[in-house]
Amino acid sequence: METNLIVEGFKFMGLGMGTVFIFLVIMIASMNLMSIVIHKFFPESKPEINPSVAPQQNNKKVVAAISAAITHHRQG
Amino acid sequence: MKNIVIKFLALFMLLAFTNVSANQSTNESTGTNTHKEETYKSQTFGHMVSGFLKSTGIVAFISPDPDELNAKGEKMSTFHKGLGRALMIILTFFLFWLAIAKGFEPLLLLPIAFGGLLANIPVANIGGAHGFLGVIYSMGLSNEMFPIIIFMGVGAMTDFGPLLSNPKTALLGGAAQFGIFGTLVGAVALSQYGIVDFTLQQASAISIIGGADGPTSIFIATKLAPELLGAIAVASYSYMAMVPIIQPPIMKALTTDAERRIKMTTLRHVSRLEKLVFPVMVLTLAILVLPESTPLIGAFMFGNFLKESGVVERLNDTLQNSLINTVTIFLGLGVGSKLAADQFLVPQTMFIMALGIVAFSVGTASGVLMAKLMNMFPGHKINPLIGSAGVSAVPMAARVSNKVGMEFDRNNMLLMHAMGPNVAGVIGSAVAAGVLISLFQ
Numbered sequence: 001m002e003t004n005l006i007v008e009g010f011k012f013m014g015l016g017m018g019t020v021f022i023f024l025v026i027m028i029a030s031m032n033l034m035s036i037v038i039h040k041f042f043p044e045s046k047p048e049i050n051p052s053v054a055p056q057q058n059n060k061k062v063v064a065a066i067s068a069a070i071t072h073h074r075q076g
Numbered sequence: 077m078k079n080i081v082i083k084f085l086a087l088f089m090l091l092a093f094t095n096v097s098a099n100q101s102t103n104e105s106t107g108t109n110t111h112k113e114e115t116y117k118s119q120t121f122g123h124m125v126s127g128f129l130k131s132t133g134i135v136a137f138i139s140p141d142p143d144e145l146n147a148k149g150e151k152m153s154t155f156h157k158g159l160g161r162a163l164m165i166i167l168t169f170f171l172f173w174l175a176i177a178k179g180f181e182p183l184l185l186l187p188i189a190f191g192g193l194l195a196n197i198p199v200a201n202i203g204g205a206h207g208f209l210g211v212i213y214s215m216g217l218s219n220e221m222f223p224i225i226i227f228m229g230v231g232a233m234t235d236f237g238p239l240l241s242n243p244k245t246a247l248l249g250g251a252a253q254f255g256i257f258g259t260l261v262g263a264v265a266l267s268q269y270g271i272v273d274f275t276l277q278q279a280s281a282i283s284i285i286g287g288a289d290g291p292t293s294i295f296i297a298t299k300l301a302p303e304l305l306g307a308i309a310v311a312s313y314s315y316m317a318m319v320p321i322i323q324p325p326i327m328k329a330l331t332t333d334a335e336r337r338i339k340m341t342t343l344r345h346v347s348r349l350e351k352l353v354f355p356v357m358v359l360t361l362a363i364l365v366l367p368e369s370t371p372l373i374g375a376f377m378f379g380n381f382l383k384e385s386g387v388v389e390r391l392n393d394t395l396q397n398s399l400i401n402t403v404t405i406f407l408g409l410g411v412g413s414k415l416a417a418d419q420f421l422v423p424q425t426m427f428i429m430a431l432g433i434v435a436f437s438v439g440t441a442s443g444v445l446m447a448k449l450m451n452m453f454p455g456h457k458i459n460p461l462i463g464s465a466g467v468s469a470v471p472m473a474a475r476v477s478n479k480v481g482m483e484f485d486r487n488n489m490l491l492m493h494a495m496g497p498n499v500a501g502v503i504g505s506a507v508a509a510g511v512l513i514s515l516f517q
Contacts, residue, residue, distance in 0.1 A: 005264040008276060013257035016511045017250075023365055023507045024250040024500065030357055031243040035350055044347045 136198035160417035180317035191412015209413035223291035229400030231379025238495040249500025251446030252466030255286030255439020286435025287505030288467040306414030311432035369510025465494040
């Protein structure tokens with residue numbers, strides 16, 4: 001009995017791609033579900049503290065850069 | 077100074093000659109002592125020299141020992157013993173050049189090529205069961221140990237953030253697996269028409285090159301067709317290195333100018349908890365849907381879980397650096413042992429190389445086409461250039477997407493968007509590998 005290998009190959013392809021896509025679709029669905037659940041019940045509390053700190057640091061950096069530029073200009 | 081050395085050598089030779097003759101006389105006189113050294117037969121110095129000359133590499137290359145066996149203890153053809161080995165050694169030099177001068181995946185190609193060089197040395201039989209390459213092979217390759225450990229390290233290096241912030245791009249990583257199954261059909265078609273003889277197992281092992289994932293290819297090849305491991309590994313790693321050459325023409329041919337300029341929405345912030353839950357979630361899915369894929373996915377997610385837990389920095393560091401580096405050396409040398417002439421210089425190798433590049437191209441094309449298909453549905457548009465990143469090859473394929481995108485719009489940064497399909501591609505090819513394994517159980 002001779003099996004047609006090409007037909008076998010297409011069977012493999014159907015099953016393989018089917019499994020890959022089903023797996024990924026379930027994965028995408030559970031990822032979306034997970035992010036909804038996590039954002040609703042376990043929100044991150046960090047962002048409230050950061051904004052007050054960041055601008056100050058930025059200001060300091062900006063001031064430092066400007067003063068450096070001024071001294072450089074005066075020297076030159 | 078030179079004269080003294082020559083004189084000294086001459087003196088030494090003279091002494092050796094007198095010693096031999098002295099030994100002979102003693103042997104003749106005291107015949108009773110010789111029974112202790114039955115394995116070592118005393119011979120004249122002339123015989124010793126000619127015997128030694130016969131054992132040199134030059135003689136072994138020109139007129140090989142007719143009874144010499146290969147690493148598996150089978151007879152080898154004269155071609156594989158003489159000219160074949162010389163050709164393979166030249167090929168390994170070519171691989172050195174690719175790795176060093178061209179920067180083709182040097183981390184793996186160099187150990188593989190050097191292993192190949194060692195495996196083709198006549199007489200020494202380094203790739204045999206008792207040679208050190210053979211020992212490395214049976215230690216971690218024939219039982220699929222090394223690719224799994226590499227997968228743990230890759231998991232620890234992977235950041236699933238971009239995928240988590242835009243989950244639907246995972247579909248692109250799935251579409252690229254068409255490269256695997258398309259090549260599988262191609263390989264069995266070749267053997268159906270009698271062009272080359274591949275069994276279904278061999279065809280599956282070859283097609284996994286299309287997953288563009290080195291450890292997965294090695295894992296499947298050792299499981300389904302260990303005799304083709306050398307060619308499959310070399311094809312896999314050299315094409316992965318050639319991703320920046322293979323992909324762009326395909327990507328440009330399949331997209332319009334407007335599509336290439338699509339700007340994607342900024343990725344949202346992903347919380348730490350999401351990243352921590354994700355590996356466990358994917359592993360749970362793998363357990364439920366396809367347990368055969370859990371060796372690969374389990375190892376991958378273990379590495380990632382250690383990283384995201386944030387409490388085992390030492391283990392994470394070991395996985396990402398020392399462990400993966402150590403295992404890479406062994407994996408390369410072990411794969412190199414399969415570059416022995418009698419296993420590599422067979423007609424199949426040529427077809428494996430050809431099928432490998434088909435696998436890469438089909439994978440790239442189907443990723444891009446999938447992105448175009450997804451753009452037909454409502455929702456945020458996807459730049460089709462990130463579709464090509466669905467073939468794993470992390471992070472090279474994502475960089476290629478970014479580079480091609482920048483060619484058409486300097487301000488279009490696609491790198492992080494392309495990382496999503498890129499890591500999904502790793503999961504996708506692990507699932508595809510699980511399907512192939514389950515079919516042959």
